[in-house]
Amino acid sequence: MTLAIHDKMGRPVKGTQDDMRHFFSPGSIAFGPSSYPVFLLCLLLIGCGSERTYSGIWREVNCEDEDPETVCRNELYELHLGRFGQKLTGVAVRYQSQERLDTFERSFACGCFFVRGGRAEENEMSFGLFEEDIMCTEPNTENNRRQCPDCECQNRRFDLVETDGALIGFMSCDDGQTHKIRFEQSEGKPRRRCVDLLEE
Amino acid sequence: MRSLLFLIISAIYSASWANPPADVERLKSNLEPNFQKVQVTIFPLNDQRRMKGKASPAATPPAVWTEFVRHLRLHHNLRIRTPSSSRDILGERIRQTQAYTKAMKEVRLGRTAFDEVRLNDVDKHLGKALEIMLALRYHWINPSEVAAIMLMRGQAFKEAKKTVDAEFSFRRALEIDPGIRMKPGFDHPDMVSLFERVRIRLLNRRERSGLVLNVSRETRSLYALAGYSLHGRLTDQTLEIRMESPRGVLRERIQLGEDSKGDGQRLASRVHAGLPFGRNAQEAILSWLSFDLGFDGSTYLSSPVGLFPHYGVRGQMGTMLGETIFLVTDILMSISGRDFHEHLRQSITSFRLHFGGGSQARFGKFRGLITIGLQADRLSEVVVTNSAACKYFRPEDLVPRELCDFERDIDRTEPSWSVGPALSLEGRLNLFNQIDLITRVRVGAYVLHTEEHDFDWPLSGTVGLGYRLE
Numbered sequence: 001m002t003l004a005i006h007d008k009m010g011r012p013v014k015g016t017q018d019d020m021r022h023f024f025s026p027g028s029i030a031f032g033p034s035s036y037p038v039f040l041l042c043l044l045l046i047g048c049g050s051e052r053t054y055s056g057i058w059r060e061v062n063c064e065d066e067d068p069e070t071v072c073r074n075e076l077y078e079l080h081l082g083r084f085g086q087k088l089t090g091v092a093v094r095y096q097s098q099e100r101l102d103t104f105e106r107s108f109a110c111g112c113f114f115v116r117g118g119r120a121e122e123n124e125m126s127f128g129l130f131e132e133d134i135m136c137t138e139p140n141t142e143n144n145r146r147q148c149p150d151c152e153c154q155n156r157r158f159d160l161v162e163t164d165g166a167l168i169g170f171m172s173c174d175d176g177q178t179h180k181i182r183f184e185q186s187e188g189k190p191r192r193r194c195v196d197l198l199e200e
Numbered sequence: 201m202r203s204l205l206f207l208i209i210s211a212i213y214s215a216s217w218a219n220p221p222a223d224v225e226r227l228k229s230n231l232e233p234n235f236q237k238v239q240v241t242i243f244p245l246n247d248q249r250r251m252k253g254k255a256s257p258a259a260t261p262p263a264v265w266t267e268f269v270r271h272l273r274l275h276h277n278l279r280i281r282t283p284s285s286s287r288d289i290l291g292e293r294i295r296q297t298q299a300y301t302k303a304m305k306e307v308r309l310g311r312t313a314f315d316e317v318r319l320n321d322v323d324k325h326l327g328k329a330l331e332i333m334l335a336l337r338y339h340w341i342n343p344s345e346v347a348a349i350m351l352m353r354g355q356a357f358k359e360a361k362k363t364v365d366a367e368f369s370f371r372r373a374l375e376i377d378p379g380i381r382m383k384p385g386f387d388h389p390d391m392v393s394l395f396e397r398v399r400i401r402l403l404n405r406r407e408r409s410g411l412v413l414n415v416s417r418e419t420r421s422l423y424a425l426a427g428y429s430l431h432g433r434l435t436d437q438t439l440e441i442r443m444e445s446p447r448g449v450l451r452e453r454i455q456l457g458e459d460s461k462g463d464g465q466r467l468a469s470r471v472h473a474g475l476p477f478g479r480n481a482q483e484a485i486l487s488w489l490s491f492d493l494g495f496d497g498s499t500y501l502s503s504p505v506g507l508f509p510h511y512g513v514r515g516q517m518g519t520m521l522g523e524t525i526f527l528v529t530d531i532l533m534s535i536s537g538r539d540f541h542e543h544l545r546q547s548i549t550s551f552r553l554h555f556g557g558g559s560q561a562r563f564g565k566f567r568g569l570i571t572i573g574l575q576a577d578r579l580s581e582v583v584v585t586n587s588a589a590c591k592y593f594r595p596e597d598l599v600p601r602e603l604c605d606f607e608r609d610i611d612r613t614e615p616s617w618s619v620g621p622a623l624s625l626e627g628r629l630n631l632f633n634q635i636d637l638i639t640r641v642r643v644g645a646y647v648l649h650t651e652e653h654d655f656d657w658p659l660s661g662t663v664g665l666g667y668r669l670e
Contacts, residue, residue, distance in 0.1 A: 050538040085541030087588035089603075114603055118588065130600060193597040 054120060055083045057190055058167055058183035059104060062097075075110065076103055077171075079158075079183060080190040081118075088118025088127050091191050104186075112194035113156075123162040128155065153177050231478075237279040238478045239427025241290070242269055243340045244283040248435045250379035251403055264439055264456060265432055267464025272471065277478045279427075291341040303332035307349060314352055322356035339376045340431070347377035351395075358391050370398040428475055439463065441471050450474050492516040492638050494664015496532055501643075501657035505584060508539035510550065514662050520560075528571055529555045532660070542591055545583040545610070552577045552658075554622060554642075565630040575622040575644045575658070582613040582653060616651035620644055622658075628666060636666040 058079040063072040074097050081090040094111035095103050118127035131154065153173030160169035160183070167183040245265050261283075273280045281289065294300050310325035326349055333339065339346040354369030373380055381399075382392040429444040440453040452474065454467040496512040512534025520526045532552040538544055556573015585591060589604035622644035628636040640662040646655075 050542045051540055082588070082592035084543075084588050084591050085539075087541065089588040089592045114589070114599060116589075116603055130603060192593055193599075195598045 051085050052083055054088075054125060054162065054167070055081055055190070057081075057186040057188050059186045061166075061182050061184050073097065073179075077181070077183075078104055078186075079115075079167075080192070081115070082190065083120050083125075086120055088115065088120045088125055090115045090118070091194060092129055093191065093194075093197065106197075109197045112197040114194065124160070125162075125167070126157065126159045128157045131155070231277060235277070236478055237277055238476050239279050239281070240272070240430060240475065241281040241286050241427060242272070242283050242430045242432075243286055244343070245432040245434055246343070246376075246378070248378050248433060251374060251399060262434060263460040264464045264467075265434060267461045268432070268439070268441075268468045268471075269464075271465045271468035275472050278472070278475065287341050291338075294336050294338055294341060297336065299332050299336055300338070303329045303336075303338075306332070310349075310352070314356060317359070319356050319360040323353065323360075326353040326356070343377040344380065347373040347380045350376065351380060351382070354395075355387070355391055358394060363394070366394060367398050370395050371402060374399055374402055430471065439467060441467060443471060443474060489669040490516075490518045490636070490666050491669070492518070492530075492636075492664050492666035494638055494640070494662040496534060496660055496662045498532075498534060498658060498660030500655045501659050502655065503539075504654040505539040505541070505543040508544060509537040510534040510548070510660075511537065512550075514660075514664065516666075521557075524559045524561070525557065526560060526569070526571075527555075527557045528573070529553075541586075543584050543586055545585055545591065546581070548582055549580040550577055556622065556624065558624070567628040567630075567636075569624075569626040569628065571622075571624040571626065571642075573622050573624070575620060577618045577646075577658065578615065579618065579653070579655070580615050582655075583610060584613075585610045613653045614651050616649055616653060618646040618650075618653075618655075619648045620646040631665075634668045636668060638662065638664045638666045640664075 058081065060076040060078065062076065075094050076097050078093045078095060079090060080093070081088060092113045092115060093109055094113075095105075095108045096110050097103050098105075098108055101108075113129035113131060115127045116130040119125065153175055155174040157172050158169065158181070159172070160167040160181075165185065169181060170178050171181045172178040245261055247262065247265075269280075269282060272278065273282075306325045306329035310322050310329060313319075313321035313325060330346070330349055330353065333346050333349070350369050350373035354366045354373065357363075357366035357369060382395045384392050427445070431442045431444070433440045433442070436456075438453050438455055440451060443450040443452070452467060452470045454463050454470075456463055493513070493515050496510075496514040498510045498512070499507050501507075512532050514530055514532040516528055516530035518526055518528035530553075532550070532554075534550050534552070536544070536548040536550070538547070552575060554573050554575045556571040558569055558571035558573075560567050560569040562568075587604050587609040589599055590606060590609045593599040593604055595606050622642055624640055624642040626638065626640040628638050631637050640660075642658075642660050642662075644658045646658075
């Protein structure tokens with residue numbers, strides 16, 4: 001949560017609820033009997049709750065004319081994220097891109113991964129994907145409707161920054177491949193399981 | 201055993217149903233040592249007979265009034281403040297107020313304007329001064345001073361050809377101080393003539409005072425210590441007593457006869473019958489009973505998941521034991537919000553019972569209270585996890601155990617009771633009548649637990665309203 005706080009010169013200062021938590025932490029200079037009434041007021045009036053910013057569904061957008069660096073690829077990611085304070089978790093689903101069709105159809109899904117090691121601080125986040133120990137295989141040509149390459153690359157990692165409402169950053173792999181990636185937020189109920197996609 | 205218990209309860213009930221002694225009997229015998237007398241303040245007499253004839257300064261009070269005061273003072277259940285001491289004590293108190301200082305400043309400005317014949321300014325300044333003085337009821341204490349200012353204002357009105365306003369001012373001046381007069385040979389003959397016309401009209405009509413006072417909040421607090429205020433108004437035929445208290449106004453009047461002494465005594469007896477008797481301080485132990493209800497915000501200063509809020513409703517009942525000591529008991533029901541990281545997986549509902557005693561200090565309409573007590577908290581089951589995956593996924597989602605093991609990564613604490621001391625600071629601001637605005641901060645510590653948990657140092661703040669039964 002971004003707070004609209006102004007410094008002594010009247011300039012806006014950006015902070016997060018985590019900053020507020022630090023403000024009241026025992027190590028803080030502001031900690032003391034005089035800060036408790038303020039804290040209580042905070043409890044009573046606005047509440048000091050959990051941090052869930054960036055939770056929800058984020059869909060990859062590529063081949064955008066205005067961003068030539070975004071590589072056009074055959075597979076797209078859809079992130080189903082859950083943020084809990086400074087930790088991030090969720091599911092990343094891969095879909096085969098279908099020209100002039102809504103790619104993010106269940107029938108176009110070709111991979112599903114649990115997020116692991118996710119971390120979020122202010123407007124930055126990074127996370128990896130939990131990948132089973134499987135051999136890299138090429139797409140199954142017999143039924144390539146639901147098949148993606150099982151190993152696009154190994155140990156995929158996403159480093160994203162929220163900019164103008166979109167998550168923009170890089171996806172990198174162990175082999176050194178890195179490409180720019182962009183996600184935009186989508187409505188809907190975030191996915192919590194992969195088993196239904198993997199079984200089919 | 202049951203029979204014995206029945207006998208004891210019967211004895212207590214029988215004693216409570218026994219008739220209390222009559223007030224007359226109590227007056228005849230010596231009053232109890234802790235008896236709290238009724239405060240009665242008698243203000244100087246308004247002797248309407250002085251409206252007749254020439255100017256007459258307030259002289260020796262008439263016999264009927266002196267006898268009335270003397271006879272009232274014989275009732276030893278009353279604490280009487282005589283007219284002279286009322287004038288001294290309340291006069292001094294009024295003169296120390298900012299409002300009085302402001303009124304005096306306006307009077308000085310008005311007098312200067314009067315000397316310089318700036319008639320509009322006279323009305324403006326003296327009008328403001330009189331408004332303040334009447335609101336302070338200064339005319340009860342020093343009627344001649346207030347009447348003189350009214351007279352001066354009336355003269356300014358007459359000079360400005362505002363005859364109706366002038367008559368009104370002269371009439372008010374006479375009502376407040378019936379002995380006030382213009383000075384023939386010094387004041388303008390037209391002025392004296394108008395004043396005399398007003399005086400004669402008042403005498404012929406035998407009108408009652410129509411003075412309607414705007415009583416300010418400051419005045420109420422000034423006169424709060426006066427208790428029951430008695431104002432006497434004497435005419436040729438009657439002596440009327442107007443009895444004012446926060447509970448209302450009561451009038452007693454007696455037709456005057458030949459026996460002034462007997463008249464004064466009879467009126468004093470009737471006024472005494474209209475006053476409360478007073479009460480025994482022993483009986484007054486539970487004189488102050490308060491019921492409060494408020495919204496509560498609380499947290500634990502020591503918690504395994506950091507600070508997180510609880511919201512609840514708190515009800516409290518308190519009673520005074522004597523002047524400064526009181527006992528309170530309260531109940532809080534609350535439900536928690538979530539912590540920043542949502543380590544807490546379900547809201548904690550809590551039920552808190554507190555019993556304590558303390559002391560209070562009073563500053564006008566504000567009371568400050570400090571309480572030390574014992575607090576018992578019932579916490580519902582506490583479910584905590586540090587694993588983000590365990591927070592997001594459910595067991596049926598078949599998440600890999602490397603990410604979340606629902607058996608091992610989630611910690612549960614059974615519902616528990618925790619007991620410990622608590623310290624409260626409370627402020628009560630009287631809003632109106634018996635309604636108070638309450639703010640309270642309380643911090644506690646746990647000494648005993650029925651289940652081990654890491655929550656401690658509960659801190660809470662309450663904002664609410666209270667009803668005080670006195």
